[in-house]
Amino acid sequence: MRVATLALLAAQGVYAAAPAASPAAAGGAHSAAPAAAGASSKGASSHASGPDPDDVTNWYIIKCLLWAWLAVAGSTIAYTMYMHSVRYIRTVACLNDHNQKFFARPVGWQGALKKHIFDAPLFRTRHHREFRLSSAINNVGTLPSRLETIWILSYVAVSVALTVMNIKWGLGTVKVCEQVIKRTGFMAIMNMIPLFLIAGRNNPLIGLTGISFDTYNLIHRWLGRIVAVEAIVHGAAWMIEKVYKGGWAAVAKSEKTSSFILSGTIAACAFTAILFQSPSAIRHAFYEVFLHFHQALAALAIGGLWVHLEKFQHQREIIMGVLAIWCAERVIRLVRLIYRNVSGSPTKAEVELLPGDAVRLTLHMPRPWRFAPGQHAYLYIPSIGWWSSHPFTVAWSEDSVSDVEIEKGLSVSTVSRLDVLAPRKATISFIIRRRTGFTEKLYSRAVREPGGRFVTSAFAEGPYGDGHLMHSYGTCILFAAGVGITHQVPHVRDLVIGYNNGTVAARRVTLIWIIQAPEHLEWIRPWMTEILALPRRRELLKILLFVTRPRSTKEIHSPSSSVQMFPGKPNVQSVIDQEVEGSTGAVGVTVCGVGGLADEVRKGCRAWMGKVNIEFVEESFSW
Numbered sequence: 001m002r003v004a005t006l007a008l009l010a011a012q013g014v015y016a017a018a019p020a021a022s023p024a025a026a027g028g029a030h031s032a033a034p035a036a037a038g039a040s041s042k043g044a045s046s047h048a049s050g051p052d053p054d055d056v057t058n059w060y061i062i063k064c065l066l067w068a069w070l071a072v073a074g075s076t077i078a079y080t081m082y083m084h085s086v087r088y089i090r091t092v093a094c095l096n097d098h099n100q101k102f103f104a105r106p107v108g109w110q111g112a113l114k115k116h117i118f119d120a121p122l123f124r125t126r127h128h129r130e131f132r133l134s135s136a137i138n139n140v141g142t143l144p145s146r147l148e149t150i151w152i153l154s155y156v157a158v159s160v161a162l163t164v165m166n167i168k169w170g171l172g173t174v175k176v177c178e179q180v181i182k183r184t185g186f187m188a189i190m191n192m193i194p195l196f197l198i199a200g201r202n203n204p205l206i207g208l209t210g211i212s213f214d215t216y217n218l219i220h221r222w223l224g225r226i227v228a229v230e231a232i233v234h235g236a237a238w239m240i241e242k243v244y245k246g247g248w249a250a251v252a253k254s255e256k257t258s259s260f261i262l263s264g265t266i267a268a269c270a271f272t273a274i275l276f277q278s279p280s281a282i283r284h285a286f287y288e289v290f291l292h293f294h295q296a297l298a299a300l301a302i303g304g305l306w307v308h309l310e311k312f313q314h315q316r317e318i319i320m321g322v323l324a325i326w327c328a329e330r331v332i333r334l335v336r337l338i339y340r341n342v343s344g345s346p347t348k349a350e351v352e353l354l355p356g357d358a359v360r361l362t363l364h365m366p367r368p369w370r371f372a373p374g375q376h377a378y379l380y381i382p383s384i385g386w387w388s389s390h391p392f393t394v395a396w397s398e399d400s401v402s403d404v405e406i407e408k409g410l411s412v413s414t415v416s417r418l419d420v421l422a423p424r425k426a427t428i429s430f431i432i433r434r435r436t437g438f439t440e441k442l443y444s445r446a447v448r449e450p451g452g453r454f455v456t457s458a459f460a461e462g463p464y465g466d467g468h469l470m471h472s473y474g475t476c477i478l479f480a481a482g483v484g485i486t487h488q489v490p491h492v493r494d495l496v497i498g499y500n501n502g503t504v505a506a507r508r509v510t511l512i513w514i515i516q517a518p519e520h521l522e523w524i525r526p527w528m529t530e531i532l533a534l535p536r537r538r539e540l541l542k543i544l545l546f547v548t549r550p551r552s553t554k555e556i557h558s559p560s561s562s563v564q565m566f567p568g569k570p571n572v573q574s575v576i577d578q579e580v581e582g583s584t585g586a587v588g589v590t591v592c593g594v595g596g597l598a599d600e601v602r603k604g605c606r607a608w609m610g611k612v613n614i615e616f617v618e619e620s621f622s623w
C-alpha cells in the first residue's frame, strides 16, 4: 500500500511539475521519448515547449489504473472487516446461547452472493481438482473459480482498453508505433508494482483482505502474463517502427550500439522466458528449478529495465519501488528466520518415521511460538534441502520451560511455579508426507537411520497463514483427506478447549477424515489421544473416519459412538446434509485435502447457501 501511494505521488508529481518546468520535470518521460521510440527525435522537438501530450495521457491512464487498484483493495478490505466484525459479534453473542437460533438464519443477499459468486466454481463443480495429462504429468492446472474468472476477464479487458485508449490510429505506422511503445511501456512497469507486491509470502494484503496466498498467486500469474505481453508488444512496436524506417539492418545496428535498446531487449526476453517457464505443469513437476529460474529471470528483467530507463526518471522511480518491495520482502523473511531460530541454542528438528510414507517432524524452537490453528511455516533443513524452503502446516505446538531450568535439577513443581517467569520455548510439530523432492530425501534419511529417527539442524520461518478461526460457528464441520488432517487437528483442539473455557460459539464439531489405510491414524495418534482425553469433548466432538483402501474388513472398527470408522469414501453431500439438518447456529465448513474433495465439499455447502447461515473455508496445499 505504501508503495502504491508512492507511485501515486510519483504520478501526481509528474502531473504537477510538467507544465511548469517541462524539460526537467517531464524530462524522464518527455526528453527521453526519442530514445523510447528508438530514434523519434521529431517527437521530442515538436513538444519542446511543453509536456508531450502522449505522456500526459499515459500518466493519466496510469493514475486511473492506480485508483482502480486502490478501489478494489479498499472495498475488499472493507468487506473483510465487516465479516470479521460479524464473526466477532456472533462469537460473543453465542457464548452463553445454546440454541443460537438468531444466527442460524441465512442473510439473504449474502447467501446468494456466496452461492453464485464468492464460493462458486466456474461451472458446476470443478475448481481445485487438477487437470492431468498422464500419471507422470499430473498437474497441468486447475479451473479458476467464478469470482477469479470475473477478476481475470475484467483485468485483461481493462488492460487491453487502457493500452489502446486514445491511440491515434490514423497517424501512420511510425506515429502509431511510437504511441504504442510508450503506452505499453507505461502499462508494463506500472503493473509490476502489484506483480511484485503480491508475489511474496509477506504480502500485507493477505491479512488485510483475507484473500489466501494461493489466490494471490493466481493474480500474480495473470499480472505477470499482462506485463510480459505488454513488454512483447512494446518491443514488437519498436521493431516494426525501426524496420519501417531503416530495415532490419537498423534493428541490428541499434542492438549492437545502443545499451538502451539492448537492455530493453534483455528485459523483454526475460519476461517472455518467464511466460514460457511458468505453466502449471512445469511449476509442479520441477518446483525448485522453476523457482530459481523464475527469480533469476525476474532479476534480469529488473536489471535490464534499470539500464533501459536510465533517462526516464519517473519510470525508474517506479522500478526502484518494485525493487524496494522485493528487497523488503526478502529482508522481512530473513528477520523472521533469525528471530525465530537464533537465540541461545539453535533450532533442532527431531524426525521420526511414520507408517504410510510420512514422517513426524518436531522442531525445538529457542523462542516462543504464538500458535493458532491454520498456521504454516517454511522449513529449511540444510542437510536435506540446502537453502530451499517448503511450507508445512503446524499440526501441534507445545510451550516448554527452558531446558536450563530442567538441567539445573529443579523439580517439576518448582518449574511449574517458575513457569510464568521462565524463558519459554516452543516445540512445534508437522506431519510431512513423502513426495518426490525434498520430502522424499527427508523420508529416505529417516528410513536409513536406526529406529527411523534422527535429529538435525533446521530453521522455521513463520508463522504464516490467514488463520480463519472457527470460533464463531455453532456447528463446525471439518473435512480432511490424508495429510490435510494437519490443518484440522489444531482446529479440533482449539474448539474443544474453547468449549470448556466458554470462549467459542461451537456446540457441535464433526471431523471427517478420509485416509487410505488405518496405519495413517498413527500420524496424529498422540495428539488425538490428548484431545479425546479433554473434559466434555463427548458433548461436542464427533469423528468420522473413512478408510478408502482397507486390506480387510477386520481393520474397520469403531472405537466408540463418537469415533466411528467406515470403509470406502464418504458421500460428502449426505454428510453435510445430515450435519446441517441437526445444526446449531451458524455452520462453518472447512476442507483441507485433495482438490476433488474440496470441490465436493464446496458443492455440498452451496446446496445449503441461502437456506441456512453457512460459510465455506478452503485450505489448499498447493499453488
Ligand SMILES: Cc1cc2nc3c(=O)[nH]c(=O)nc-3n(C[C@H](O)[C@H](O)[C@H](O)COP(=O)(O)OP(=O)(O)OC[C@H]3O[C@@H](n4cnc5c(N)ncnc54)[C@H](O)[C@@H]3O)c2cc1C
Pocket (backbone or CB within 6 Å): 139, 283, 284, 285, 286, 287, 288, 376, 389, 390, 391, 392, 393, 394, 430, 431, 432, 433, 434, 435, 436, 437, 438, 439, 440, 483, 486, 620, 621, 622, 623
Ligand atoms: C500452505 C501449505 C501447507 C502445507 N502443509 C503440508 C503438510 O502439513 N504436510 C505435507 O506433507 N505437505 C504440506 N504441504 C505440501 C508441501 O509443501 C509439499 O508437498 C512439499 O513442498 C513438496 O516438496 P517436494 O520437494 O518433495 O515436492 P515435489 O515432489 O518436487 O513436488 C510435489 C508438489 O509440491 C509442490 N512444491 C514443491 N516444493 C514446493 C514449495 N517449496 N512450495 C510450495 N509447493 C511446493 C510442487 O509444486 C508439487 O505440486 C503444504 C503446502 C502448502 C502450500
